[in-house]
Amino acid sequence: MAASPPLDTSPDTSATSDLERRVMATVMTSETRGVPPWLCAVKVAQCCGNEESDSPAFPNADLAAIMVSNLCFSHNTPYMWKLLEQSMATKLVYPLHVLALLTSRVIQNRREQPQAYRLYLELMRQYAVSFSLLDxxxxxxxxxxxxxDTLQLSNTYRFENWDLGMAVVLFLVSAISSLLDCVLQDWGSLVASQCQLVNEGPQSMDVDVNSNLSNNKSKHVELLRQNHAFAxxxxxxxxxxxxxxxxxLRLVHLNMYA
Known part of the structure; x- marks a missing residue:
C-alpha cells in the first residue's frame, strides 16, 4: 500500500485551517439564527480581518476555496449558496475563481447533485462574462x-506565458467544452432510457406500488437531466x-495555428 502523503503543517496551511474554522462557525451560527446572507457575508469578511490585518485585501482566494469546498458537498444548503452569491456580488471572492472551483466539483457530480448543478449554471449565467479582468x-x-491548478489549464492548452487574462480566456474555452460534453452525455442517457422503455414492449397490468414509486422517481430524475441539458x-x-x-475564442483559435 502506498504511503500517505505527509501532512502539510506549513504556516499558510495552518492559517487557512484556522480561517476555515472561523468562517464555517460564523456561517452555521448565522444560518441557525436566520441571519440574512448579506449580513453573514459582513461577518465572514470580519473573520478574514482576523486572518491578516484589520483591513484584509479582497477578493480573498482562501475564502473562495473554503466556501466552495464546504458547499461541495458537506454543507450544501440553500443558505450557503445564497451566501456564496452574495460574496461574489460584493467582491469578497473573485467570481471567476469561484466558478472555476465549482466547475471542477459540480459538473462531475451533476447527476447526484442536480440542484447544485442548476445553481451552478445560474451563477455561470450571472458572472461568467460579466466580470472585469482588473478586479x-x-x-x-x-x-x-x-x-x-484547479482546471489544469496550462497543462491542457500548453501555454507558457501565464497570467490572469489567459486564465479567463482558457476558462471560457474549458467551460464551453465541458458543458457541451455534459449536454451530449445527458441527452445520450435520455435517448438510451427512452429506447429501453420502447424495447421492453407491453407491460404487465399488475399494480406494484413500490415499482410505481421507483418509476416516478426515475421519471423525475430524467426530467431533471433534460431540464439541465436545456439550461x-x-x-x-x-x-x-x-x-x-x-x-x-478567436484569439485562442489564432494562437493554436500560429
Missing part, C-alpha cells in the same frame, strides 16, 4: 495559480453571443 485585487497571482444549452447560446467571448 482580482492584490491576490491576483494566487487566484490565477489556483484557477490553473446548459441556453447558457452556452448566451455565452457564445457575447462579443467578449467571440473575441476570446
Amino acid at each position: 482580482a485585487g492584490p491576490h491576483k497571482e494566487k487566484i490565477t495559480k489556483s484557477i490553473d 446548459a444549452l441556453e447558457f452556452l447560446e448566451n455565452m457564445c453571443s457575447s462579443k467578449y467571448v467571440k473575441v476570446s
